[in-house]
Amino acid sequence: MEFGFSLPGRGPLAKVGLVLRIAARADELRFSSIFVTDHIVLPVSAARSVYPYAPSGQLPGGSQQDYLEPLAMLSALAHATRRVRIGTSVLVIPYRNPLVTAKMLATIDVLSGGRVILGAGTGWLREEFEAVAAPPFAERGRVTDEYLGLMRLAWTTDPVSFEGSYYRVGDVHALPKPVQRGGIPIWIGGHTDAALRRAATLGDGWHPIGLRAPVMLLPAEYATSVKRLHALAREAGRDPGSIALTLRAPMEVRPRRAKPPGGDRVPFQGTAAEVIADIRQYQAVGVTHFVFDFHAQEVPTIQRVLANMERFADDVRPFVAGTASPARTRS
Numbered sequence: 001m002e003f004g005f006s007l008p009g010r011g012p013l014a015k016v017g018l019v020l021r022i023a024a025r026a027d028e029l030r031f032s033s034i035f036v037t038d039h040i041v042l043p044v045s046a047a048r049s050v051y052p053y054a055p056s057g058q059l060p061g062g063s064q065q066d067y068l069e070p071l072a073m074l075s076a077l078a079h080a081t082r083r084v085r086i087g088t089s090v091l092v093i094p095y096r097n098p099l100v101t102a103k104m105l106a107t108i109d110v111l112s113g114g115r116v117i118l119g120a121g122t123g124w125l126r127e128e129f130e131a132v133a134a135p136p137f138a139e140r141g142r143v144t145d146e147y148l149g150l151m152r153l154a155w156t157t158d159p160v161s162f163e164g165s166y167y168r169v170g171d172v173h174a175l176p177k178p179v180q181r182g183g184i185p186i187w188i189g190g191h192t193d194a195a196l197r198r199a200a201t202l203g204d205g206w207h208p209i210g211l212r213a214p215v216m217l218l219p220a221e222y223a224t225s226v227k228r229l230h231a232l233a234r235e236a237g238r239d240p241g242s243i244a245l246t247l248r249a250p251m252e253v254r255p256r257r258a259k260p261p262g263g264d265r266v267p268f269q270g271t272a273a274e275v276i277a278d279i280r281q282y283q284a285v286g287v288t289h290f291v292f293d294f295h296a297q298e299v300p301t302i303q304r305v306l307a308n309m310e311r312f313a314d315d316v317r318p319f320v321a322g323t324a325s326p327a328r329t330r331s
Helices: 016-028 070-080 098-112 126-131 137-156 193-202 219-235 272-284 302-315
Strands: 002-006 033-036 085-092 116-121 160-163 168-172 186-189 205-207 244-250 289-293
Touching: 016 033, 016 070, 016 302, 033 070, 033 116, 033 289, 070 085, 070 098, 085 098, 085 186, 098 116, 098 137, 116 137, 126 137, 137 160, 137 193, 186 193, 193 205, 193 219, 205 219, 219 272, 272 302
Parallel strands: 002 033, 002 289, 033 085, 085 116, 116 186, 186 205, 205 244, 244 289
Antiparallel strands: 160 168
């Protein structure tokens, strides 16, 4: 069982010094992974787009906020950390030239000693597609599939030749290759049938966000999706067991039980004992790598983020690794 978290790449904590401080603490606490998110620009008005992970349909924090570029941040994280894996959750694949992106990620993998994970998505913000002159929004799924195929080819063959509908290149050297044998692992984001099919045919992992408007992606629904994923993998001639099952969700370990405002408790937000129980439910349906948003609080501060990380490392993680009894947690 592995545990990572996403760094605050946007909003009030999106300051390089703060992000690197959190990342260094993750290394010290021996978390498995840290991730950065992706937007290049945020439109003043996004009337034609719906953010799929909030009931409001709007990106939290609005459009006028700092948003650190993820590939640049990965390079900094490769230098600032020593053992923790670094990745994107998720990179919007159609936004960038696939050969350039493959080269940048391969270089970061070399810089980090083979620690990169590519969380990959198709994107949801139509206005951003237009602003960065990406391929047509309506074709983003097919573009993503093609770009990912080219990127994997660039990591594993030399010279590289590719003939697709959206990109063509012939007989070029793309060196150095990633340190990781077989190339950088690709985790496919999203929870739609198209995302499951993409994970089944192209991915090394499935990486949905658990918080999905208007409700959480609960264990029973996750299990249903896994059955579909495995069936699609078998149809594609792949071993379903080779596809990692992951989940990203907001998480807060609270020092004491508190009555949830306005209804039921949200999974992964509660006392250590409650968070342990939540993890075990998702573990039972196959999740092996959790990616938490430690900065999910309404008013995040660096102190709250670090305290949350430390409470998880001390009071939760030891008891879901089969090494101790949850009766010892401070709940």
